Amino acid sequence: MTVLGEDFFHRDALDVAPQLLGKMLVTNIGGEEKRVRITETEVYRGVEDTACHAHKGRTRRTELLFGESGIIYVYLCYGMHWLMNIITGEKDQPQGVLIRAAQGYEGPARLTKYLGVTGELNGASIVGNPIVRIEDDGGQYRYICKKRVGIGYADKADRDRLWRFCLCDGK
DNA sequence: TTAGTGATATCC
DNA sequence: GATATCACTAAA
Numbered sequence: 001m002t003v004l005g006e007d008f009f010h011r012d013a014l015d016v017a018p019q020l021l022g023k024m025l026v027t028n029i030g031g032e033e034k035r036v037r038i039t040e041t042e043v044y045r046g047v048e049d050t051a052c053h054a055h056k057g058r059t060r061r062t063e064l065l066f067g068e069s070g071i072i073y074v075y076l077c078y079g080m081h082w083l084m085n086i087i088t089g090e091k092d093q094p095q096g097v098l099i100r101a102a103q104g105y106e107g108p109a110r111l112t113k114y115l116g117v118t119g120e121l122n123g124a125s126i127v128g129n130p131i132v133r134i135e136d137d138g139g140q141y142r143y144i145c146k147k148r149v150g151i152g153y154a155d156k157a158d159r160d161r162l163w164r165f166c167l168c169d170g171k
Numbered sequence: 172t173t174a175g176t177g178a179t180a181t182c183c
Numbered sequence: 184g185a186t187a188t189c190a191c192t193a194a195a
Contacts, residue, residue: 042190044190051190052190053190056180059179059180060179060180061178061179061180075178075179075189075190076176076178076179076189077176077177077178077189077190077191078175078176078177078188078189078191078192079176079177079178079189080175080176080177080191080192081176081190081191081192083190083191085190098190100190107191107192108191109191109192110191110192113192119178148190149190150189150190150191151190153188153189153190172194172195173193173194173195174192174194174195175191175192175193175194176191177189178188178189179187179188179189180186180187180188181185181186181187181188182184182185182186182187183184183185183186
């Protein structure tokens with residue numbers, strides 16, 4: 001078992017997202033360790049991706065997306081749901097991977113609710129952090145690509161991108 | 172199908 | 184200052 005380091009995230013989101021599938025997401029928030037297997041991820045990539053929060057440019061909120069890889073971007077949606085992303089790729093190139101689901105906790109907000117992830121984690125690093133990390137237990141998994149969801153506001157070309165990655169059942 | 176909820180961005 | 188929007192979920 002190894003803990004994923006900075007080099008894992010310092011690559012294109014389209015490489016990182018599928019490889020995150022099957023990894024263990026481990027948090028230790030409020031003194032309780034929670035451990036789940038990631039089953040679904042989604043890529044938001046670049047200013048040219050109209051579904052990406054950063055496509056209109058830098059703001060206080062999206063500043064993190066332009067930053068260093070391995071940083072956690074947590075965003076509050078509809079006033080009650082925290083969504084968790086991990087920044088990937090080069091600095092000044094806004095891209096990230098949304099953790100959409102884990103085994104037993106399908107749904108991006110259900111996952112963060114279980115783990116105890118909130119805006120307090122926004123801007124934290126996922127490498128060398130006792131609060132949150134990702135472990136690789138060596139498993140190899142099949143996955144399938146699907147269209148992203150919940151981005152009806154984006155251009156059609158971006159809505160049709162197959163940037164959502166789901167673990168196949170079984171192995 | 173719709174209510175619930177609040178930060179953020181955008182427009183005065 | 185105000186208002187519109189939103190990478191969702193649970194309940195009906």
